[in-house]
Amino acid sequence: MSILEMKVPSPGESITEVEIATWLVKDGDYVEKDQAIAEVDSDKATLELPAEESGIITLKAEEGDAVAVGQVVCLIDMSAAKPAGGASVEAKPAQEAPKAEAPKVEAAPAAANTYATGSASPAAKKILDEKNINPATITGTGKDGRVTKEDAVNAKPSMGTPTGGPRGEERKKMSMLRRKVAERLVEAKNTTAMLTTFNEVNLTNVNKLRAEYKEAFKAKHGVSLGFMSFFTKAVTRALALYPDVNSMIDGQEQIKYDFADISIAVSGPKGLMVPVVRNAELLSFRGVEAEIKRLALRARDGQITVDEMTGGTFTITNGGVFGSMLSTPIINPPQSGILGMHNIIERPIAVNGKVEIHPMMYVALSYDHRIIDGRESVGFLVAVKEALENPTELLMDNNPKKALEL
Template identity: 60%
Template sequence: MIIKVKVPSPGESITEVEVASWLVKDGDYVSRNQVIAEIDSDKATLEISAEENGVISLMAEKGKRIQVGDIICIIDTSKKKPIYNNENSKELDFHEKKIPKEQDIIKKIPSPASKKILAEKNISIESIHGTGKQGRITKKDCIIVEDSTTTASYFSPIMEEWGNPQTSMSRAKKITPLSSLRRKLSERLVSVKNQTAMLTTFNEVDMQEIFIIRKKYKDIFKDKHGVNLGFMSFFTLSCVRALKLYPDVNAMISGSEKINFEYYDISIAISGPKGLMVPVVRNAENLSFRGIEQEIHRLSTRVRNGKITIDEMTGGTFTITNGGVFGSMLSTPIINPPQSAILGIHKIVERPVVINGSIEIRPIMYLALSYDHRIIDGRESVGFLVSVKETIENPIKFLMEGSENNIRRILEL
């Protein structure tokens, strides 16, 4: 029986995908539910599994773009898995090595014209790879070796002067096609720059109070909930508070209309093997510190394992991206369309600051809010950042119901 494996639909409006990689070879025996290939769509990478046991025949090459519904491979279920006898296979290997095929025998026989060059230039026959029939050395082969020898002798004193005479000068380059995901990302980024009036406003935030809370409760939090008490839960809840105060930052333009969302789906930018993914923490306003940290951990794991789905990345009303994990001090993040704003958080650095007239060393982070000026004015953008700043600098007041006695209850400890 022949099973035709077709390209599944990765999501609504997607009609074309690209074969990212084959995890099996043509003619391999595959088992049911075994992952045999990965396909790239405009939004995510999906796995394709074998539907039955049998021998597979590949119908599409790696890197080829194919339509949703096309046959990507066929599986012949009538062919059974071959059983090998170890002794027979060893004997077969021995005979194959003992009796080489005729086309594998290379004969380094110089042509009459090449013999003269070899003698005049004192070139060893062993240093030449023959390109003629059955490995025959041609005049062209000798000229190539002669040129490379001359070049090497010319650069030798120069390389000695540089102090590394054994290093060859390489000018190699590698050309690979952009994946479907990367091409779509490129189009989206250019579109954002061309179709929005994007501006970025900056501020800085003192992280000391967050440091104190995390130092005191992070181990208990980890033991109780199985995830770390990170910075992202503080920033997510701070952004939810700021979005409630400045609702236009949680809005988007649709044609000639403005849509204001009364829920807060926070997209979190996460770097994965296939590039930057932006899964969504839905209804963050209803989640606790534990709920946010567990959801971010779940989504991060799925991104890094290549298991994230399009549904998990669809939607989102506002985005947070953390360049600080890579060491970025400051950046101007690009809006994640069709959203209207994105918050960039960065590396925490100890800096001298003035506190009540005295200079102190504090852990400072720079914040950057990129926004679409068509829908968000300077008042909203600056006010949003100020709100995030005051929440992070006063987490007990704004996130812990104003009392240190409530911290353990808020953290569900």
């Protein structure tokens, strides 16, 4: 018999343990080499665990178990022959003999609960039913404690009294990824001097460019011309103007970066994930849209890696896709700034002394006030606003077709 011990591989630097999220096979199944046998959660991502060889598998860990990197989680008997049809070799339990049915005992009918036996009068019961109040919860003032019509009229439902609706609850363990997200959010609130500044952006010109070029852009590049490329380009321009926003604290030192690795918050099946668009300042509109689409699909399909979510210098999050009008996003540590986008609403604004309707978006910048002052934070957000309101001039060098590679 040739047995292979499968150990937990290291998902990335600094990760010492993972959690068995789901076994994709059963104990005793025959597995093929490279077949996905489990999904494991680390504190940064969910990864698939492939079988290292073909054979009969024996599981050594349960779903929900936290296992150390290098720990044996299953055995594979490589000498076992593949069953016909790929069936499992689990032993079938012996068929149990049918159990004899116990004789039925009919319960004695309950005594009727009537007004004569001390319950509510028919009129009182009707009123209480309309109020969805249990008569048993009312102290009657009638003879022998009977609930009268007057008692029912004066009765009010107690805030602490169940009223007959469903009151179930479910308890389940949070995934390692969700626990780590929670830990990092609390850490950001407790260890940074976080402050948020707001502004609003008129997206009329962005909408005009998208309406004019989106069909040709998609036909040529295979990706849509969305808002994220405009916002990413506006952010990288503003980071170059205000480099303190593109920095972070390490002990008693401030680290500034001459590149912009932009973390883009996306919603995946396991929760919030923040893959990184590397050197976004060097990418064209097409390059930004293609990379965001690639990373979002990998996050959605559970294929995103730890390396793809590590090392960003600034974050953009778009709550507008869920309908958010305004929020104060939490910094993604160790970064020092995060830009929150929101939904686009047509609102009346004053333009050259006249009231006009324009597509408006509130934007929010949360930043670490320990290294970013008001001048830099407000200036950064104003620079983002200026670029989005004048995209042809400030983001496309007055040549949209060239910028969009059309």
